[in-house]
Amino acid sequence: MSATQPSPPVNTSPAHDRRPDPGLLKQVMSSFCTGIAVITAPGCDSDPRPAGMAVQTFASLSLDPPLICFAPARSSSSWPRIRDAGRFAVSILAEDQRELSARFAASGTDKFAGVLWRPGGNGAPVLEGALAGVECDLETELPGGDHTIAIGRVTALTGPREAGPLLYFRRNYGALGPAPAAPEASGPGEGRGASAESASSARSASISSASLRSAS
Numbered sequence: 001m002s003a004t005q006p007s008p009p010v011n012t013s014p015a016h017d018r019r020p021d022p023g024l025l026k027q028v029m030s031s032f033c034t035g036i037a038v039i040t041a042p043g044c045d046s047d048p049r050p051a052g053m054a055v056q057t058f059a060s061l062s063l064d065p066p067l068i069c070f071a072p073a074r075s076s077s078s079w080p081r082i083r084d085a086g087r088f089a090v091s092i093l094a095e096d097q098r099e100l101s102a103r104f105a106a107s108g109t110d111k112f113a114g115v116l117w118r119p120g121g122n123g124a125p126v127l128e129g130a131l132a133g134v135e136c137d138l139e140t141e142l143p144g145g146d147h148t149i150a151i152g153r154v155t156a157l158t159g160p161r162e163a164g165p166l167l168y169f170r171r172n173y174g175a176l177g178p179a180p181a182a183p184e185a186s187g188p189g190e191g192r193g194a195s196a197e198s199a200s201s202a203r204s205a206s207i208s209s210a211s212l213r214s215a216s
C-alpha cells in the first residue's frame with residue numbers, strides 16, 4: 001500500500017467560473033439586516049431640484065477623521081447629481097418612515113413632493129422625523145463593481161431622536177418589537193438581576209411580512 005496522501009484538490013478554474021449564482025448571492029446578502037438611510041443633496045446649477053435616494057449600504061467608516069460611506073449603484077440617476085453637488089445629507093430613517101424609503105427608492109418620480117424637510121447647514125435636505133441626520137462633504141469615491149463606494153467627511157450632526165429604526169431584512173421592512181417574555185425563574189434568586197432587567201428593556205426585531213422590493 002502506498003503511503004502517499006492524495007493531493008488536495010486545486011481549483012484551477014478561472015475566477016469567472018467561480019462566480020456565485022446572482023440570485024443566490026442576492027438571497028444570501030439579504031440575510032444581513034440593515035437600517036435604511038436617505039442620501040440627499042441640494043440642487044445645483046444644472047438641476048435646481050434636490051436629489052435623493054434610499055440606501056441600505058450606509059455605514060460608519062472612521063471616527064478620526066470622521067468618515068461615513070455608502071454604495072450607490074452605477075445605474076442610479078440620483079448619484080451623479082449628488083456627486084456634482086459635492087456635499088450631501090444622510091437621514092437615518094425611523095420605524096414609521098417606510099413610505100419615505102419606498103418613495104426615495106423609486107426612479108424618475110418627484111421624490112420630494114409633499115415630503116417635509118429642512119435644509120441642513122450645507123444646504124442638503126434633512127428629512128423631518130428622521131432618527132438622525134449626518135451632513136457630509138464628498139471626500140472620495142472608489143470603484144466597487146456595479147456600484148461606487150462613496151466616502152463622505154462628516155461636517156455636522158443632528159439628533160438622535162428617541163424612536164426605533166426602520167430595518168430591512170430579506171426584502172422586508174421591519175422594526176424592533178418588544179422582547180419575548182423572559183423564562184420563568186426556576187428557583188429563588190434565579191432569573192432576576194441583570195438578565196431579567198435587560199430582557200425587559202431589550203427590544204427584539206419583528207419583521208413584517210409585507211415584501212416591498214428588492215434592494216439594489
Ligand SMILES: Cc1cc2nc3c(=O)[nH]c(=O)nc-3n(C[C@H](O)[C@H](O)[C@H](O)COP(=O)(O)O)c2cc1C
Nearest residue numbers: 053054055056057072073076077078105107215216
Ligand atoms: C431598502 C432599500 C435599500 C436600498 N439600498 C440601495 C443602496 O444601498 N444603493 C443603491 O444604489 N440603491 C439602493 N436602493 C435602490 C435605490 O434607492 C434606487 O435604485 C434609487 O433611488 C433609484 O432612483 P434614482 O434613479 O433616482 O437613483 C435601495 C432601495 C431600497 C428600497
